[in-house]
Amino acid sequence: MTTAPPTSTGPAPSVEHDKAAESRVGLILRARELGIVLALAALVVVTAVVNPRFLSGQSIRDLVLAAAIIVVLAVGQAVVVITRNIDLSVGSVLGLSAFAVGSLLQAAPGVPVVVALLVGLAFGAVCGLVNGVLVRFGNVPALVVTLGTLYVYRGIGFFWAGGQQINADKLPPGFLAFGTAGVLGVPWLIIIALVVVLVAGLYLRTYRSGRELYAMGSNPEAARLAGIPVGRRTLAAFVVSGALAGLAGVLFAARFGTIDASAGTGMELNVVAAVVVGGVAVFGGSGTIWGAAIGALLLTTIGSALPVLGIDQFWQQAIVGALILLAIGTDRVVAARIAASLRRRESHVVS
């Protein structure tokens, strides 16, 4: 551990140097998120100059509605990635939950929207629990486990659906209205996404168990020795990711109205891209929920800016891939800078 907490018993380290180093570290990290915001702003400006209708009310509304689902997924993914794990099964969990809730509403149209949301959340949490149990007790890399459950959950969806599709006319109108309506002109999907971002962001920033997730991601062994229940926290992170993917499934169903077993296929790549582009290091231990949310917004904006800019839609996936590579490369540079900065701090303390 390079950042041992300053103990009260030892000789007091020079506080000013500490603060200076900390602000330097903070500056680099903030610069990372600022970069994403600037990239987003630049993209919006350029696209709006090419076609001013990009900034019309309807266009912005479509954009944020599409982003809301990815944002919810990205928040869950960020929680998992910060603990130095990964959850590749989110796209499949989304599809499964969307189909489950769709079937429920088809069978019982009177079910209120809140119950549908809770059912999706619970359904996803169970999927996440399975992932978490396998990772915690199987002692195997999360990547392999969730690559496996990606296909298992998707396959279960195909078994269940058996080729049938749930169409919008089979869903209760109240539920479909929920996908587009809102309060005071702000759609419900966006309110939900914002609440998720705020709650998770504050929790990870402020609460002790939230900070412990960072400690685990920085150095799992040190976290264990520091008395953090690493296994339990890992399990919880996967349950959160699964639950949010389940919630996203309900939002997906409400937004699109048409659900089949392939809903959300391949979405895990976009979500992982959003998270790492948003500054959550794949090595764990750093990054913020806000960053992940902005990353998701950036990715969605790229998706809707491409046709406006006259670029072939087929480029989108290639851009996602290139952004992942760019982001992890940037993280490497940032990590090297922070390490150098911390080394400087240590040398100050010694002198």
Added chain:
Amino acid sequence: MSSPDLSPRRLLGRLTSWDAAIIGVLILFVIIASFTVDNFASSRNFSFLVLDLAPIALMALPMTLIIVTGEIDLSVASTLGLASAVMGAMWEGGLPIETIIPVCVLLGAVLGAVNGTFVTVFGLPSLAVTIGTLALYRGLAFVVLGDRAVAEFPASYTDLVTGRIGDTGIPLLLIPLVVLGLVFAVVLHVTPFGRSLFAIGANAEAARFSGTRVTRVKFWLYVVSGAVAALAGVLWTLRYSSARADNGTGLELAVVAAVLLGGVSIFGGRGTLWGVIAGALLLTSLQNALRLADVSNEALSVVTGLLLIVSVLAPNLASNSHAALRRRRRPDPPPPASPNPDPAPSPTPAVRSS
């Protein structure tokens, strides 16, 4: 390997090892399926099985070497797709197939070199890099070919892939498969180079200090992986006589599953090539039998996913219980070095160290 220890315990260990068990399960499965699944044991089905096996087994060969060194390459299926798309575009452009095939394989080597550069030169985790290139290469495949399909490849070449040796019913494709399998087995298990791969996987730092050029070795493994994946793409395109950007989507799962099922440790340093070949055979014959029993392709992914999970879980659980057994058998263990003098959690968990 070099010194065959024939003590009974060692022999028992050998017989109960994971790869031996997989070979046993494979034989058992083939026997049962031959009796219970209609048409499974026909020569016609055998050639289908080999055609299904070919891309998975081909890509599993370099993947084994990569996973033995403790890395991974998730971009193989996308490399296959991009090679297939480029092949289609070039064939459409009127180039002769004799030029197209080497160019595609070369392209695969370049794509692999890109992976290798990110992993070795920039020192990034292979998992993240190859998730990125998984998206990038598949995306480029769509850029090249869109959602079109290019068909009508020369019959002389498609027949070569789907054909059989004379009247024997043995698919022609089995020959390059066996040859490449032997080459990789010899490289991994007989040559000093192969031993150095295990050394890297066991402890890369130690391997580097003992004179292994770790980064160079890893780089070339990715190049080979890319080239072989592109070759698999060429074979795939010729087999279905259809070049599409989405060819082989999701196949990386089957490849990784086959390798891990074959007893290669996901943490590196352990595994055998015959185990992997048995794993690939078991996976494809299981899928083949289920398909004959009218299980849909999408639902089959449950089986592949489960096999993947089981094959990473089982060795860990087995070694855990083995360790527990050993602990119980030895009632008087040496006292632990330091039984954690300070179990109390530190008041301020340190965060954000790098």
